[in-house]
Amino acid sequence: xxxxxxxxxxxxxxxxxxxxxxxxxxxxxxxxxxxxxxxxxxxxxxxxxxxxxxxxxxxxxxxxxxxxxxxxxxxxxxxxxxxxxxxxxxxxxxxxxxxxxxxxxxxxxxxxxxxxxxxxxxxxxxxxxxxxxxxxxxxxxxxxxxxxxxxxxxxxxxxxxxxxxxxxxxxxxxxxxxxxxxxxxxxxxxxxxxxxxxxxxxxxxxxxxxxxxxxxxxxxxxxxxxxxxxxxxxxxxxxxxxxxxxxxxxxxxxxxxxxxxxxxxxxxxxxxxxxxxxxxxxxxxxxxxxxxxxxxxxxxxxxxxxxxxxxxxxxxxxxxxxxxxxxxxxxxxxxxxxxxxxxxxxxxxxxxxxxxxxxxxxxxxxxxxxxxxxxxxxxxxxxxxxxxxxxxxxxxxxxxxxxxxxxxxxxxxxxxxxxxxxxxxxxxxxxxxxxxxxxxxxxxxxxxxxxxxxxxxxxxxxxxxxxxxxxxxxxxxxxxxxxxxxxxxxxxxxxxxxxxxxxxxxxxxxxxxxxxxxxxxxxxxxxxxxxxxxxx
Numbered sequence: 001x002x003x004x005x006x007x008x009x010x011x012x013x014x015x016x017x018x019x020x021x022x023x024x025x026x027x028x029x030x031x032x033x034x035x036x037x038x039x040x041x042x043x044x045x046x047x048x049x050x051x052x053x054x055x056x057x058x059x060x061x062x063x064x065x066x067x068x069x070x071x072x073x074x075x076x077x078x079x080x081x082x083x084x085x086x087x088x089x090x091x092x093x094x095x096x097x098x099x100x101x102x103x104x105x106x107x108x109x110x111x112x113x114x115x116x117x118x119x120x121x122x123x124x125x126x127x128x129x130x131x132x133x134x135x136x137x138x139x140x141x142x143x144x145x146x147x148x149x150x151x152x153x154x155x156x157x158x159x160x161x162x163x164x165x166x167x168x169x170x171x172x173x174x175x176x177x178x179x180x181x182x183x184x185x186x187x188x189x190x191x192x193x194x195x196x197x198x199x200x201x202x203x204x205x206x207x208x209x210x211x212x213x214x215x216x217x218x219x220x221x222x223x224x225x226x227x228x229x230x231x232x233x234x235x236x237x238x239x240x241x242x243x244x245x246x247x248x249x250x251x252x253x254x255x256x257x258x259x260x261x262x263x264x265x266x267x268x269x270x271x272x273x274x275x276x277x278x279x280x281x282x283x284x285x286x287x288x289x290x291x292x293x294x295x296x297x298x299x300x301x302x303x304x305x306x307x308x309x310x311x312x313x314x315x316x317x318x319x320x321x322x323x324x325x326x327x328x329x330x331x332x333x334x335x336x337x338x339x340x341x342x343x344x345x346x347x348x349x350x351x352x353x354x355x356x357x358x359x360x361x362x363x364x365x366x367x368x369x370x371x372x373x374x375x376x377x378x379x380x381x382x383x384x385x386x387x388x389x390x391x392x393x394x395x396x397x398x399x400x401x402x403x404x405x406x407x408x409x410x411x412x413x414x415x416x417x418x419x420x421x422x423x424x425x426x427x428x429x430x431x432x433x434x435x436x437x438x439x440x441x442x443x444x445x446x447x448x449x450x451x452x453x454x455x456x457x458x459x460x461x462x463x464x465x466x467x468x469x470x471x472x473x474x475x476x477x478x479x480x481x482x483x484x485x486x487x488x489x490x491x492x493x494x495x496x497x498x499x500x501x502x503x504x505x506x507x508x509x510x511x512x513x514x515x516x517x518x519x520x521x522x523x524x525x526x527x528x529x530x531x532x533x534x535x536x
Contacts, residue, residue: 187237371405
């Protein structure tokens with residue numbers, strides 16, 4: 001857009017300063033703790049896979065055996081067993097699970113050798129992630145890259161084979177990103193199911209084999225349609241870093257990975273969530289995965305018009321945590337949504353103001369714009385019109401990722417033709433309005449610019465209040481989404497462990513150092529917006 005909003009840059013600076021302070025405070029907690037899932041993800045990075053005779057994941061069994069030692073991390077005692085037995089990671093895990101081997105503190109005289117070997121294994125584990133990232137870059141270069149915004153659709157049958165069929169149909173119809181919705185409440189499972197699955201409720205289990213099958217199917221259809229099709233799933237819940245690892249090794253391209261979503265909407269212990277999101281995001285950063293944050297959900301429990309500023313405040317906080325985990329700005333799928341009540345006079349005017357504010361505050365990010373859900377009517381024709389206004393707002397404000405609404409939203413699981421109609425709606429509007437933003441300017445001091453500055457000012461006030469009280473306290477008061485959470489309550493609290501002075505995990509250093517940089521092709525997506533170009 002040739003002329004964007006005139007924002008108070010002093011407020012923008014205050015917002016980022018407060019968010020940085022909030023994240024710094026929580027980072028001290030992160031650096032002093034580990035969790036069950038963080039240690040299980042470490043074992044996966046070392047090469048442990050599979051389940052025991054009663055289908056419990058081996059990583060869960062080994063970490064349970066290691067609980068008395070977790071203050072120092074599972075890595076040193078586990079690698080010590082590898083060296084003492086001459087066995088690989090898988091054999092040692094099976095030995096521990098079967099009772100033939102026992103984890104124990106590492107004697108001082110063996111510590112140096114153990115740490116040296118563990119560092120070598122960490123380099124090997126991260127190198128495997130790097131190889132997968134390079135493969136994505138090769139495929140994007142050969143298959144082609146679609147114009148922005150990405151057309152993002154979901155599949156959720158519960159049967160991975162049916163999901164693959166529906167995903168291929170969506171790609172042929174014009175989808176650029178396919179997200180596989182997880183089965184209901186998987187985020188509350190303290191383990192990752194193993195193998196392919198054909199039964200799920202409201203979605204499909206996120207498993208490594210399901211990831212592999214979907215990736216294979218999307219690569220096939222991508223070659224057919226002549227563009228790389230991106231795959232999205234969820235790195236959230238009690239197994240956040242484990243699923244992030246699975247996504248990194250199976251070449252997922254986007255993962256929902258919010259620092260607060262599980263706390264607010266799934267009542268997962270906040271002390272655990274903040275620790276887990278750090279390793280999950282380090283993995284996503286190294287893998288070149290775009291993370292999608294969940295601020296859109298705030299507007300399903302709080303009023304979008306009066307509480308829109310909470311989205312902006314949370315976006316700043318998510319950005320600060322992401323930067324601490326090595327994510328580049330183009331990897332930040334900052335979340336927001338088209339959720340103002342359609343009965344509000346000038347609804348779309350205010351929606352444009354909010355969407356443009358996000359785009360402008362995070363010019364190098366890859367904003368993910370979510371469709372209307374809260375006020376979708378039973379009248380599918382009216383719903384289709386509302387979705388069209390969402391699509392118009394998205395292309396007009398230069399969003400990068402557009403999750404399409406469905407005309408049967410909240411009525412039933414979308415049929416293939418419902419998804420086709422939504423893609424056709426979006427494709428028409430995106431092409432019909434592709435360069436509209438280059439041809440217009442915002443009225444200085446008008447409704448939209450005033451709304452944007454008002455929302456920004458309120459977000460700054462909230463951020464500075466949260467900075468003063470601390471994020472744990474803010475979440476306990478329901479500052480976000482009007483949901484109150486207990487810092488010491490919620491699921492998974494028993495899986496948080498204080499780190500000892502000799503805590504050892506070489507994967508953190510390996511993931512932080514020697515980082516790969518840059519998106520698969522071309523400049524970071526936000527650059528076109530920052531320079532006043534269109535969404536293409």
